[in-house]
Amino acid sequence: MALSAKKQIQYNDDGSPFIRDWLNNREHILNSLLSNLDGMAYCCLLDAHWTMLYISEGCFPLTGYRPEDLMQGGRITFEEITFKEDRKHVRDSVQAAINAHRPFDIEYRIINSAGELRWVSERGKSILNPQGGIEALEGFIQDITSKKQSEQAILEAEQRYRSIFENTVEGIFQTTQDGHYLSANPALAKIYGFNSPDELISNLNDIEKQLYVDKNKRKEFSELMQLRGRVTNFESQVYRRDGNIIWISENARSVKDQNGNLLYYEGTVEDITERKENTAIIEYQATHDDLTGLPNRALLKDRLHQAIRNAERSQSQLAVVFVDLDQFKDINDSMGHHVGDQLLVTMAERLSSCIRDSDTVARPGGDEFVLLLSNLHSIDALSHTLQRILVTVAQPCHIDPREFVVTCSLGISMFPDDGKDIDTLLKHADNAMYKAKQAGKNNFQFYTRELNAMLLERLELEYHLRRAIKNDEFELYYQPKMCLYSGRITGLEALIRWHSPLQGMVSPAKFIPIAEESVLIEQIGEWVLEEACRQSVYLHQQTGHVLPISINISPRQFYNPHLPEMIEQVMAQSHLHPSCLELEITEGTLVSQPSKFTDILKRLKSLGIRLAIDDFGTGYSSMSYLKSFPIDHLKIDQSFVRNLEEDTADQAILRAIVALGKNLGLKVIAEGVETESQKNFLAAIGCDQIQGYLLSRPMSMKDLVEFINARP
Numbered sequence: 001m002a003l004s005a006k007k008q009i010q011y012n013d014d015g016s017p018f019i020r021d022w023l024n025n026r027e028h029i030l031n032s033l034l035s036n037l038d039g040m041a042y043c044c045l046l047d048a049h050w051t052m053l054y055i056s057e058g059c060f061p062l063t064g065y066r067p068e069d070l071m072q073g074g075r076i077t078f079e080e081i082t083f084k085e086d087r088k089h090v091r092d093s094v095q096a097a098i099n100a101h102r103p104f105d106i107e108y109r110i111i112n113s114a115g116e117l118r119w120v121s122e123r124g125k126s127i128l129n130p131q132g133g134i135e136a137l138e139g140f141i142q143d144i145t146s147k148k149q150s151e152q153a154i155l156e157a158e159q160r161y162r163s164i165f166e167n168t169v170e171g172i173f174q175t176t177q178d179g180h181y182l183s184a185n186p187a188l189a190k191i192y193g194f195n196s197p198d199e200l201i202s203n204l205n206d207i208e209k210q211l212y213v214d215k216n217k218r219k220e221f222s223e224l225m226q227l228r229g230r231v232t233n234f235e236s237q238v239y240r241r242d243g244n245i246i247w248i249s250e251n252a253r254s255v256k257d258q259n260g261n262l263l264y265y266e267g268t269v270e271d272i273t274e275r276k277e278n279t280a281i282i283e284y285q286a287t288h289d290d291l292t293g294l295p296n297r298a299l300l301k302d303r304l305h306q307a308i309r310n311a312e313r314s315q316s317q318l319a320v321v322f323v324d325l326d327q328f329k330d331i332n333d334s335m336g337h338h339v340g341d342q343l344l345v346t347m348a349e350r351l352s353s354c355i356r357d358s359d360t361v362a363r364p365g366g367d368e369f370v371l372l373l374s375n376l377h378s379i380d381a382l383s384h385t386l387q388r389i390l391v392t393v394a395q396p397c398h399i400d401p402r403e404f405v406v407t408c409s410l411g412i413s414m415f416p417d418d419g420k421d422i423d424t425l426l427k428h429a430d431n432a433m434y435k436a437k438q439a440g441k442n443n444f445q446f447y448t449r450e451l452n453a454m455l456l457e458r459l460e461l462e463y464h465l466r467r468a469i470k471n472d473e474f475e476l477y478y479q480p481k482m483c484l485y486s487g488r489i490t491g492l493e494a495l496i497r498w499h500s501p502l503q504g505m506v507s508p509a510k511f512i513p514i515a516e517e518s519v520l521i522e523q524i525g526e527w528v529l530e531e532a533c534r535q536s537v538y539l540h541q542q543t544g545h546v547l548p549i550s551i552n553i554s555p556r557q558f559y560n561p562h563l564p565e566m567i568e569q570v571m572a573q574s575h576l577h578p579s580c581l582e583l584e585i586t587e588g589t590l591v592s593q594p595s596k597f598t599d600i601l602k603r604l605k606s607l608g609i610r611l612a613i614d615d616f617g618t619g620y621s622s623m624s625y626l627k628s629f630p631i632d633h634l635k636i637d638q639s640f641v642r643n644l645e646e647d648t649a650d651q652a653i654l655r656a657i658v659a660l661g662k663n664l665g666l667k668v669i670a671e672g673v674e675t676e677s678q679k680n681f682l683a684a685i686g687c688d689q690i691q692g693y694l695l696s697r698p699m700s701m702k703d704l705v706e707f708i709n710a711r712p
């Protein structure tokens with residue numbers, strides 16, 4: 001490179017290098033440089049004309065005038081080509097710089113020889129004589145018109161965008177990742193209920209907590225941003241400043257620096273509350289029956305689909321019930337649609353009142369309704385709902401000025417037994433409904449024969465049970481309890497017996513659960529209490545012994561708030577001392593509502609009566625509740641006694657329960673004791689009392705009197 005450079009050097013004729021001469025001629029260099037510069041160098045007087053003493057070649061491209069045109073005595077002065085409106089500004093600025101002893105740097109307009117307005121930038125300074133006076137000015141002027149134009153274009157674009165930002169109806173925002181606003185436009189402030197963007201920015205500083213109704217939404221937003229760098233039509237519910245909830249849709253992207261680090265999010269917000277509401281209305285109209293407001297066929301199928309999936313998951317049963325109004329067609333035809341419509345509305349309300357909120361009543365069309373009853377735990381509960389429907393629908397219905405009685409026929413199919421899919425279940429329920437019509441209307445029929453038979457038997461039993469009290473078909477049997485230390489009878493348990501004229505002696509294990517499903521149990525319970533109190537007095541008269549009597553209280557009775565009052569009344573009537581009455585409450589009763597249980601026990605205890613936990617060991621796994629309950633007796637469930645001779649586990653449990661009872665100061669009674677060896681074992685481990693066939697089976701009052709009188 002150095003070698004080839006050397007080769008190119010040119011020499012004069014005298015052998016001296018050409019460049020040396022050229023460099024020595026400075027003016028030459030300066031002129032050459034100046035003429036190559038894009039602009040005009042000058043030297044001028046500080047006078048009214050800016051009289052030019054020197055002008056470089058750049059003058060022509062800049063102004064369209066030759067340097068000689070502008071020089072002293074030329075055809076035009078620089079003052080003249082300076083745009084009129086800018087002349088004062090130029091002069092003031094130059095003067096101010098001179099006064100401050102610094103160079104000047106100004107922008108202004110000139111009019112070139114073609115009469116066009118051009119923007120120029122001028123930089124210069126004063127030339128001082130040795131006395132410090134100003135001799136002249138020198139400087140450099142450049143055309144900056146195109147720079148000015150693009151600046152102007154940027155300014156205008158910025159103004160246009162600012163106008164969009166300020167005036168659009170969409171909210172626009174920039175937010176940091178941690179949930180602060182960097183900027184917001186007036187529309188966003190308005191959407192969120194603030195008076196200005198500033199108010200929004202200073203009040204809303206934790207988007208995750210303050211803005212979204214669903215607290216997970218901001219996380220979802222950030223995750224989408226991380227994954228895709230943007231969110232589109234991101235819909236969510238947000239709180240406005242006044243606490244009202246609105247729907248918004250966001251479109252946003254993440255803005256990153258060159259290294260890919262997130263700087264902020266920016267995007268738009270649209271208030272879509274109205275659209276959402278309209279969609280909801282349209283959706284509602286598409287899925288509900290106009291007349292009754294009930295779900296229509298489409299929604300019914302949807303709900304049924306859902307219910308089948310839930311039932312599969314929870315392994316529970318689901319009933320699909322077809323309801324057909326028996327006399328609807330006649331009424332509608334004879335009285336007109338107006339009456340028919342009113343009737344349907346009334347029936348829709350009645351059906352809805354018979355089911356739980358979580359169940360569905362739909363009107364797929366005409367005078368047909370379909371019910372979906374899920375989470376069925378017993379067929380009895382279902383049968384009660386069905387009966388309630390029959391009774392409720394058949395209430396007189398007033399449509400002025402008339403009164404109608406309409407009955408209905410119900411057909412039921414069960415998931416999973418009668419079908420596993422929507423169409424089969426609906427078809428089978430429909431078939432069953434026709435069976436109900438054929439069977440004389442105003443009744444229900446199951447698709448499955450066995451279920452029909454079973455329910456029929458239940459219904460019959462219940463039907464007869466209703467009459468049993470009136471017909472005096474109940475009797476109380478008594479089973480004595482014995483103290484294991486003294487061998488003395490310590491009390492009696494009253495056990496109900498039903499002499500059914502049709503079925504003979506029915507076990508309480510069979511009919512008490514049925515009675516428990518309705519108010520029947522309360523009537524029976526009251527009868528038992530009255531009878532036991534009355535007979536206790538009778539027993540005293542016949543034997544001279546006062547023996548406490550225990551009666552069994554079922555869960556429904558127990559949770560009836562009037563139970564304590566009722567007991568108080570009955571005791572007062574029979575003059576029985578409270579200490580002679582004991583209530584046996586099964587352990588299973590308290591499982592459902594332990595807290596309520598304590599309150600009721602305390603109220604009962606305050607009457608002075610005694611309380612026992614029946615079937616202890618079967619119902620409740622936690623023993624801690626025993627501490628806080630005002631109980632006198634624990635009755636160990638028979639199942640632990642039955643096999644105790646062979647089963648060492650049962651022995652261990654019995655030992656533990658007895659020890660527990662002792663520690664808590666409770667008397668422990670073992671039920672179902674049938675053999676001597678069971679009795680001996682129980683005596684050995686410190687159990688207080690026994691009850692069971694070994695001592696005596698439950699017996700009638702007549703036999704009991706003999707039993708007691710026969711004892712030493």
Ligand code: C2E
Nearest residue numbers: 495496508509512528552553554672673674691692693698
């Ligand atoms: P429970 O209160 O646990 O009554 C004990 C049951 O065990 C009685 O059956 C009794 O006859 C039977 N039993 C007594 N000793 C023995 C024995 O040594 N071996 C065997 N295998 N069994 C024995 P019962 O009378 O059929 O009563 C069954 C259940 O019906 C009672 O269980 C009680 O929960 C309920 N119950 C009976 N009477 C009434 C009542 O008046 N009201 C209510 N709410 N429930 C009652």
Ligand code: MG
Nearest residue numbers: 493552584614
């Ligand atoms: Mg009992």
Ligand code: MG
Nearest residue numbers: 614615637671
């Ligand atoms: Mg028991």
